Amino acid sequence: xxxxxxELMACSRAHxxxxxxxxxxxxxHRSPTPHMDECGFESYTIECSQCGTTLxxxxxxxxxxxxxxxxxxxxxxxxxxxxx
Ligand SMILES: [Zn+2]
Numbered sequence: 001x002x003x004x005x006x007e008l009m010a011c012s013r014a015h016x017x018x019x020x021x022x023x024x025x026x027x028x029h030r031s032p033t034p035h036m037d038e039c040g041f042e043s044y045t046i047e048c049s050q051c052g053t054t055l056x057x058x059x060x061x062x063x064x065x066x067x068x069x070x071x072x073x074x075x076x077x078x079x080x081x082x083x084x
Contacts, residue, residue, distance in 0.1 A: 019051065028057065034059075045071065053071075054072065
């Protein structure tokens with residue numbers, strides 16, 4: 001049996017995210033056992049169903065905001081730092 005509280009809880013774990021590349025909007029359902037990155041952020045790797053871009057997203061622990069960035073762009077930053 002699903003109570004109203006359960007539904008509210010499930011709702012608060014779902015985030016609306018927008019692809020920074022093509023601005024497609026999709027819903028990210030947060031995992032009860034999320035992957036934590038090296039900085040201690042709850043992180044997800046998602047693929048945009050619209051343009052296929054691989055996106056990296058983290059949940060800001062201070063206000064639960066979902067931050068989405070393009071993995072390729074992030075890797076480019078890393079590469080350019082290694083070259084320099
Ligand atoms: Zn996209």
